[in-house]
Amino acid sequence: MTVATKSPVKRILAALGALDAADGPISRLDAARRLREAAEQLEAAQVAAARKAGATWIDIGACYGLTKQGAQQRFRGVRNHAKAVTAAPNGATGPDAQDRGDQK
Numbered sequence: 001m002t003v004a005t006k007s008p009v010k011r012i013l014a015a016l017g018a019l020d021a022a023d024g025p026i027s028r029l030d031a032a033r034r035l036r037e038a039a040e041q042l043e044a045a046q047v048a049a050a051r052k053a054g055a056t057w058i059d060i061g062a063c064y065g066l067t068k069q070g071a072q073q074r075f076r077g078v079r080n081h082a083k084a085v086t087a088a089p090n091g092a093t094g095p096d097a098q099d100r101g102d103q104k
Contacts, residue, residue, distance in 0.1 A: 008042035047078045 006014070015035035022028040050060060061071035072079055 008038050008045060011038035012042065044075065044078045047075050048082060051078070051082060 012035060015031050015038055019028060019031035019035065022031050047060060057068040057071045060066075060075070061068050064071060064074065066074065
């Protein structure tokens, strides 16, 4: 299994282990970078899961102290990926439909 195919949680644990075992500033910096990247991947996956479960951008923004627009901007990559995957015909329903005003 390559690093790219490991789950974010496994990558976080590996980076924490590397940080603990690091013996110099550059190796600690590299471990910290890997930890941040894995945490960002985990966060994006959880945002996508929350959206799929019906959470609105207002709900997600509230979790971060952001407005709906702030959350959409912060998680632009998640939002764009979801739109590409779930491109639906007119009359679509679901979390993205709320952004267009199709639902309440």
